Each structure stands twice: as C-alpha cells, then as structure tokens.
Amino acid sequence: MVKYSQEFKLNVVKEYKSGELGYELLALKHGIGDQSQVRRWVTFYDSFGEAALLQNQNKKVYPVKFKLDVLDFMKRTGSSLMETAISFRIMNPSIISVWKKAYEKGGIEALERPRGRPSMSGKPNKKQKKQIHKKIISREEELERENELLRLEVEYLKKLQAFQMNPESYLEKHKQRYHSNSKKHSD
Template sequence: MAKYSEQFKLKLVKEYQEGKLGYNLLAKKYGLKDSTPILRWVKVYEKFGVEGLKRKRHKETYSVQFKLDVLSFMKRTGSSETETAHKFGLTNAPMIASWKKAFREGGTEALGRPKGRPPMSEKAKNSKNKQTEKKEMTYEQKLERENELLRLEVEYLKKLRAFQMDPEGYLEKHKQRYHSNSKKPSN
C-alpha cells in the first residue's frame, strides 16, 4: 500500500470540498487506483481535522478487549468500518478489517498477537533453539492454557452482555480506559 504525505491528503480533501471534482475524478486525476482512500481522508478530516490525516510516528497498540468491543459493536449495529472507527475515535478504519480477519481466522487469541516480524537477535536465536527442543507442552501446561482461554472467553461474554444491555452507558464508562490503554506514551 502506498503511503501518502499529509500535504497530499490535505490537498485532495480541500479539492474535494471545493466541489469541482468527485472522488472518482480526483482519483483519476492524481493516478490513484480507486477513490476509497480519498473518501476515507475526507471523512477522517471532517471528524478529526488535520491531525487525523497525519501519519502516526509510533504505532498505537490496542488491547484485545478493545478490539473485541469494536468488532462486537460493528456486528451488533451493522455499522461500516468507517462509522465504527469514528465512533471509537480511530483514524485508520481499514485496521478494523484486519482485526475482523484475524478474529475470523484465529479467534480471540489472534487479536493479541503482535504484528510484524520481531528482530532476530542472538538471544532470540538461542531461545528459538530451546523452543524447538521443548516443543511439547506438558498435560498440566495444556490444561492451564485451556483454563486461561476459557477465563478470557467468560470475561468477554460478560462484557458483551453488559454492552448489549446498555451500549451508551458501557461505552461512556469504559471510554477513558480504552483511550488511555490504546496510546503509548511518546518520549
């Protein structure tokens, strides 16, 4: 996926807002494959201003619970990814699609996996060798893992039920926690 500068995005948003060209014509004029990014930039600009168009210097990480709540809200309300992103204060709506795919393919556990490939240091190489030697988990370890997954599932279902009973109250109650959990402090 191509990365576009903040100035380029802002230029296209402003040009769209002037009303002379629509999304498709702007995409064609500037050589974009389709108009979806322009539509997303306009929506993000309208919701968050210029800040929404900026590329993030640091990757924000979101808790598994937050991702589950976002997906649950989207499924329950039938909202689009863009509408859901705006509801939860996210500027990158396509990220929700990747969460949805990960959840569909690997369940709750897949939402907690870090993205990307970790660097391969000497320590990592050594631990990788040890892991291949100790690949088999003991019966006790398997049971502990299963218990933990079941605990997570029960906790998720409790929160889902609370959310379904009073969505606005639930979101308001947990809003501050999600925003504080989702942003890494920048040093």
C-alpha cells in the first residue's frame, strides 16, 4: 500500500476542484493506483476541509465502545463504509471493514486485541510484570512442594531401611510409641 504525503493529497484535491480533470484522469496523471482514492480525498476535503487531509490518523487507536458504535450505526442505517467514516470522522474507511470482519470472526474480544507487533523496548509492561511475578510465586511454591515431597520420601526410605535391617526391634520400638500416643488420647 502506497502512502501519499499530506501535501500531495491536498494538491490532487485542489487540482480536481479546479475542474480540469476528473477522478480517473487525476489518478492516471499522478500514478495513483485507483480513482476511488482520489474520490475519497475529495469527499473528506468537502466534508471536513483541508484539516482532514493534513491529519495523520494512521496510528490513532479507537476504543472498543467506539468501534461497536460505528458497527451498530452501519448496521442500523445501512450506510456505506464511506458514509459511516464521514459520520464518525474516520479518515480511513477500510478500517471499518477490518473491525467488521474481526467482530464477525471473534466478537468483542477480537476488537479489544491491539493490532501489530508488541513493543520491542525489552521492558515488560505492567501486565507482563504481574504475569512474571505470578510465575515466580508459583514456581517458588512448586519448588517448596517438591522439597517437602523429597523430605517425606527420604524419611520413608530411612524407616524402610531400618525395618529391613531389624524388623523385630523396629516394630517393638514403634509399638511402644504407638501405645504411649494412644494412652495420651484416651485420658
């Protein structure tokens, strides 16, 4: 997709307004891929003035509520992409069709997802920090649990070894311990 400078767009629109050439001839003259692009610039110029062509809204982020309002308006009124874009001052009407496809495919959640790549700054954002903290805590808890299980296993193996070496004395020793514990509970 070719990006045109703001000044270039404004010059093409002014040339159209002079009345010498139509959409198609202007597109051919300036090497613009499609006459609809010229028509879109003229429509925005007529609706919002020069400021519409000079604004750079490529990086504008729209809230989910706004996107839903736009899609609802389009559905209720049967407006075209261009009419809807003009009504909501969206300078790129094709973004509305992207929202519509995303909503149809994935619902509201699809409209919430940010587009494009995540930041390459290397610094984790707040959400990532919370997830890392949870992972550290859960990993720490996991290691403590594993440590406790290993202690129990070692204790069990020691008792097993003692029993195998001398079963009678082991049983006698533990019988005494068992009886002394049961007397405490029965008092």
